[in-house]
Amino acid sequence: MRSDILGKYTPYNSIIHRLDPRLKFFALILLMVIVFLPFGNYTNRFIVLGILTLIIGLIMVIGRVSFSSFFRSLSSLWMMVIFLLIFMFFIPTKGDYPIYSFNENYTLYWDNLLQVAHILVRLILMIALTIILTSTTLPMDITYALDWYLTPLKLVKFPTQVVSLTISLALRFIPTLLNEANRIMNAQKSRGVDYNKGFFMAKIKSITTLIIPLLVSCFSRSDELAIAMEARGYDPYKHRTRYKSLKFSYKDLIALLIIILIASMVITFSICSSTISGFDDIINFIWGIKTI
Amino acid sequence: MEKEKIIEVKDLIFYYEDKKKVLDNVSFEIYKGEYVTLIGHNGSGKSTLAKLLSYILEPIDGKIYIEGEELNENSIKNIRSKIGIVFQNPDNQFIGSTVEDDIAFGLENRNVKQQEMRKIVKEFATKVGMDKFLNKEPEELSGGQKQRVAIAGILALNLKIIIFDEATSMLDPEGVEEIRNLILTMKKENPELTVISITHDIEEAYLSDRVIILNEGKIYKNDVPNEVFKDEEEMRKIELDIPFVLKIKNELSKRNIIVPSEIKTIEGVAKFLCQ
Structure with a gap:
């Protein structure tokens, strides 16, 4: 069950793996913005x-990054595609290349299809970016990066360490709770609960037999965890030292420069593209051939 | 040998809502450097006693002194810095996301410097035999290994007292064996360390310095293992068994082979017989 988790960390030792998580986090945000320009x-x-x-x-x-798990994750996008197509159908927009005119108020344009494709490509790229981050960075390192970005909030007495510890504990317990869920499901199955059978309501009913014991165990776990943390001298409002610290090396600097270079090129292109229309001639040309 | 009291439990009384006494006038002392096991069948009050010792519960009456200091709300912070507790569930006390992070957790709370922390983590991971697993996640470890990590995390803090609160009850036989041996090596390396183990592993109890048996909320016996487990019939009456090694020794003595009382392991008995 665990190996199927999307974007799970894969312990290789590539350059991307070794980059500073703060840089990776920054690059992720920057590239996501660019994709949506x-x-x-x-x-x-x-x-x-x-x-x-x-x-x-x-x-x-x-x-x-595992391409197979990436493509598998994309297979769930078809719902999105259908939704977008329906959406596009009902909201008429203006375009240059009509497909079919239903009446004078409603015309379907090629532009609409292009728009759907455009949104889809953006989404796929965004998923890819996120998967790159999570599969090359340990959850703990992502937490450290997040904590670093939250540091300015310390000035307003925001407990950043508490937040990052909470996140890391949540991440730490995901596999444990998944195992637990599996165990409970097996126990309930052996008592005759069928999680696959039945329609909507029946499924919801059978799911409650999983959720309730899982919640109960969650609470008792968190209670024990809190006691264990306290027993080891944890005080959320006291200063703690760090076992791990992040190092920003020359490799990270080079990567940062590359990312910034790409970003600035794309942004410049984005600004200039309103003035360049040359590319449009190509599509006009193709359109011309088709209409003949 | 001069004995220095490190824990003193005085007239401890405890009951839950139903007012039925779980602990009834329990008093005992534990001396520095001792390895004491607390045993008793289910419902004897040993888990409650464990919770009282770690101040998860507050006694209804009676007092607990640790190094002469009374255990209460004000002193608990100070006392927690002297006592380490290994809990029952290996998963719920694994705080860090990897082995090294977990061992370091207590050190981070004590503001140990990073350089020093790395050395300490390495040292104690090696001591519990987990040095090859430093960057493993808890899901990749067995229950016994997780408990070893918990022990390393506590040993790293250089505490005087370690309480094992049924630390082996959720482990498989192999894990139980691992922890049992680890406690013994730990004691051998640091004779100053006081270990209290609340357990239902009678084999472990047999290897300890002193055994306290709880029965129906009262102290039933409080003596060295060889004395405590002397009478098999009596043990059966309070729903306890006697250690396997002792059974062998008893059978041997029926055949006029007297194994010395210092020999406490099967391997030891075998060696003795081969002589």
Whole structure:
């Protein structure tokens, strides 16, 4: 069950794995923003997204991210596609290349389909970026990175250490609770509960036989955990030293420069693309051939 | 040998809501450097006593002194810095996300410097035989290994007293054996360390310095293991068994082979017989 978790950390030793988690976190946010930047017309958009796809794909190869688990995760996107298509159908927009005119008020345009594709590519890239981060960075390191970004909040007496410890404990207990859920499910199955059978309501009913014992055990676990932490001298409002600290090396600096270079190029292109219309001629040309 | 009292329990009384006394006038002393096991069948009050000793519960009446200091709300913080507790459930006391993080947790709370912490973590992980698992996650470890990590985390703090609160009851026989041996090596390396083990593992009890048997909320016996387990019939009456090694020794003595009382392991008996 565990190996199926999407974007689970894979213990390789690639360059991407060894980068500072703070840098990876920053790069993730920056690239996500870039993916969602507007670039004038569709040609420009797809050219930029194509380049970004290549770059992100390259990072995935270097970071030895499992493509099979990535594609498996994409298979759940079909619901999204259907939703988008329906949405597009009911909300008429204006476009240059009509497919079919139902009446004078409602026309379906190629542009709409392009828009769906555009949203889809953006989503896929975003998923890819997130998977790169989680499969090359230990959850604990992500927590450290988050904690580092929260440091300015210390000025307003915000307990950043408490937040990061809470997150790391939550992450630490995910596999434990998954195992527990499995165990409870097996126990209930042996008592005759069928989790796969039946329709909606029946399924909800059978799920309660899992949720309630799981919640009960969660509470008793958290209670014991709190006692164990206290017994080891934990005081949330006292200063604690750190066992691990993050190191920003020259490799990270180079990676940072590369990321910033890519970002600034894409952003410049985004700003300029409103003035360049050359790419649109190509699509006009293709359109011209088809209409003949 | 001069004995220095480290824990003193005086006239301890405890009951839950139903007013039925779980602990009834329990008094005993534990001396520095001793390895004491507390045993008793289910419902004898030993788990309650464990909770009282670690101040998870407050006594209704009676007092507990640790190094002469009374255990209460004000002193608990200070006393916690002297006592380490290994709990029953190996999962619920694993705080760090990896072995090294977990061993370091207590050190972080004590503001130990990072450089020093790395050395200490390495040292104690080696002591409990977990040095090859430093960056393993708890899910990859067995119950016995998790308990060993918990012990390392406590040993690293350089405490005077360690309480094992049924630390082996959720482990498989192999894990029980691991922990039993670890406690003994721990004691051998640091004779100053006081160990109190609340357990239902009579084999472990037999290896300790002193055994306190609780029965129906009262102290039934409080003596060295060889004395405590002398009478098999009597032990049966309070729903306890006698250690396997002792059974062998008893059978041997029926055949006029007297094994010396210092020999407490099966291997020891075998060696003795081969002589």
